[in-house]
Amino acid sequence: MSAYSEEVVRVPRAGSLYDVLELILDRGMVIDIFVRISLVGIEILKIDARIVVASVDTYLRFAEACNRLDLEYDSSSRTVPELFGGGVAKSVGKAGAKKAVHSVGDTVKKAVGMGDGDDETQEEEQPEERPRKAKPRSRSTESGRTRSHKEER
Amino acid sequence: MAASGIYVYGIVSSSHPLPPAARGVGEPPAEIRLLPAGELAVVVSATHPGLRARRRDLMAHQGLLLALAESGPVLPMRFGVVAPDEATVLRDVAARQSEHTGVLERLDARVEMNVKIMPVQDNLAALIREDPVVRRVREETRRNPGYEANVRLGEAVAAGLRRRAAVVAARLPAEFTEVADEMRPGPEVEGCVLNVSFLVPRRNEARFRAVAEQFAADHLDRLELRLSGPLPCYSFVGPESAPAKV
Structure with missing residues (x-):
């Protein structure tokens, strides 16, 4: 089944910055008397991610996907095995779920400064960086190592 | 400045x-x-x-x-x-x-490799078939459709997908016994059922990757595995360490 092998290739993929954010921010060594800088943007990120993951929108998408499974059953099939085994039903559920996942990613990207929706404190303090951020995800400032991670994705 | x-x-x-x-x-x-x-x-x-x-x-x-x-x-x-x-x-x-x-x-000569496991959200049919809670809520929703019922159904589905992934994810650490020196749980991450880091000798990196890929391929219907690394050894800087052998 071609769809199957495609997924094998896709998973696992190399992590993005977001995938290890909690390690960079919560692990690693600290020295008590040292000051840790303000992490305003990250607090926003965590809150946003939680809202999206557990949001009513996500639930409604799941419910909708379930309901479409019902439609599949009503219109084209009368047998229970077909209801549960149908390839069409599977891809419907998948589309709904992908959407949910992407909305988390987008929120996170915004919070980390990958998108335009950056936190305001930053922009007030560093207005000169606005043009750079307006460009679609400038990668020119990333290190070579980081870029190679990207390519693996 | x-x-x-x-x-x-x-x-x-x-x-x-x-x-x-x-x-x-x-x-x-x-x-x-x-x-x-x-x-x-x-x-x-x-x-x-x-x-x-x-x-x-x-x-x-x-x-x-x-x-x-x-x-x-x-x-x-x-x-x-x-x-x-x-x-x-x-x-x-x-x-x-x-x-x-x-x-x-x-x-x-070691690196940190981080593994995160998330539920997959594309196998609703199997979930409905195998999870009695989801099946019950779905039947209720069909009898009494509406906004509230849909929210409840979606919530039940999300929880069900999570359970399915978590059961399998719990078996992951044992898979790395041969290739990793140490293991340490990462901070809780929203949406993940497992977040764990391994301290891996550089020479074992490819083997580690292969094990992770095999695990992901074996459980495609239940989970998505995200592998990050090699990373700086953020999770293994504690001196007390000697964390539980994998």
């Missing part, structure tokens, strides 16, 4: 070379220096008051640590550790020199 402290990236042995063209946080990127501290050296740069956890600076922090790790073990600092001045850094590092040296030895 006015100097406002010293940004600390990590600790290395005193013989550790700086990577060529090493640059740090800030815009323009700060110049990196090594502060010698006995048998150790501290990797630092200037910083400025506006420093935040932004993508660019997070990248700079991690990129430098990875570049340093090419030529020997590195004790990575958490992002955002800023000391008031050099004397403070040196005093602190000197006071814990033997501890740091021990950690560096433990990390030598």
